[in-house]
Amino acid sequence: MRTLVTSNQTAIKARRISKRYGGVVALNDLNLEVPYGCIHGLVGPNGAGKSTALRILCGIAQPSGGAASISGFDIENEPERAKATLGYLPEDPSGYDALTVQEFLLFIAKLYNIPRNTAEERVKRYVHQFKLEEHLEKYIGELSRGSMHRVVLCSLFIHEPKVFLLDDPFNSLDPYSSWLLRRILIDKRRQRRAVLLATHMLDIAERICDSFTVLNRGITIAQGTLAQFRVRFGPSSLEEIFLKLTSET
Numbered sequence: 001m002r003t004l005v006t007s008n009q010t011a012i013k014a015r016r017i018s019k020r021y022g023g024v025v026a027l028n029d030l031n032l033e034v035p036y037g038c039i040h041g042l043v044g045p046n047g048a049g050k051s052t053a054l055r056i057l058c059g060i061a062q063p064s065g066g067a068a069s070i071s072g073f074d075i076e077n078e079p080e081r082a083k084a085t086l087g088y089l090p091e092d093p094s095g096y097d098a099l100t101v102q103e104f105l106l107f108i109a110k111l112y113n114i115p116r117n118t119a120e121e122r123v124k125r126y127v128h129q130f131k132l133e134e135h136l137e138k139y140i141g142e143l144s145r146g147s148m149h150r151v152v153l154c155s156l157f158i159h160e161p162k163v164f165l166l167d168d169p170f171n172s173l174d175p176y177s178s179w180l181l182r183r184i185l186i187d188k189r190r191q192r193r194a195v196l197l198a199t200h201m202l203d204i205a206e207r208i209c210d211s212f213t214v215l216n217r218g219i220t221i222a223q224g225t226l227a228q229f230r231v232r233f234g235p236s237s238l239e240e241i242f243l244k245l246t247s248e249t
Contacts, residue, residue, distance in 0.1 A: 011194030017066030026052045028218045041209035042198040048215040050198035058088040087161035093152035097141030112159040126154040164195045206238035
C-alpha cells in the first residue's frame with residue numbers, strides 16, 4: 001500500500017482498495033472520499049463488498065491493493081492513530097460474555113482513557129436513550145441479539161469517535177431504536193462527525209445519507225448524491241434507482 005495525502009477536511013479516503021480471496025474478487029478498486037459532517041451510504045445487495053470495504057477501512061482486513069486513511073492517518077502505516085479516531089460496528093456485533101452490560105460499557109470507556117465521571121455520565125445517557133436500564137446488571141452472554149446490538153451501539157457513542165464505520169446498524173433494531181439511531185447519526189453530522197453507513201435498507205439510507213456509493217459484486221457502479229442520480233434516472237426513489245443500476249450491471 002502507498003501513503004495517501006489527505007486534507008484536514010477529509011475523514012475517510014480510499015484509493016483503489018481491492019480484496020481478493022484466491023481467484024475471487026470481493027472488492028475491486030474502490031475509490032471513496034467522505035468529508036467531516038457527512039453521512040455517506042455504501043449500498044448494495046448481499047455479497048456486494050460492503051462489509052469487506054469497512055473491514056479494510058477499520059484495519060481488520062488487509063487489502064490486496066490500494067491505500068486508505070482515516071482522519072488523515074494511513075491505515076497501514078499509522079494503524080493505532082487511525083483506529084483511535086473511529087468507531088466500528090460490525091455486521092454481527094458481540095461483547096465480552098463474562099462482563100455485565102455496565103462493566104462492558106465502562107471497560108470500553110477506560111480503553112479510550114475517558115475520565116470515570118465523564119464515562120459514567122455518558123453510560124447513563126445512552127443506556128437511558130436506548131432503554132437498557134433493566135439490562136445493566138445482566139451478563140453480555142445473556143442478551144438477545146437486539147439488546148446486544150443496542151449495547152454495542154452505546155459503546156461506540158460513549159467514546160465519541162470522529163469517524164463511524166457502521167455495517168448494517170439498523171439490523172435487529174426495534175422501530176424505536178431504529179428511529180433513535182437515525183436521530184443520533186443526524187446529530188453526529190451536525191457535530192462534524194463522518195459516517196460511512198453500509199446498508200441494504202434503502203428507505204433509511206435515502207432519508208439520512210448525503211451521498212452514496214452503489215456496489216455490486218465488488219464493483220462500484222455509481223457514486224453521487226440522490227439529486228445527481230435523479231438527473232440520470234428521473235424523479236425516482238433510491239430503491240428504484242438502485243434496482244435500475246443493479247439490473248444494468
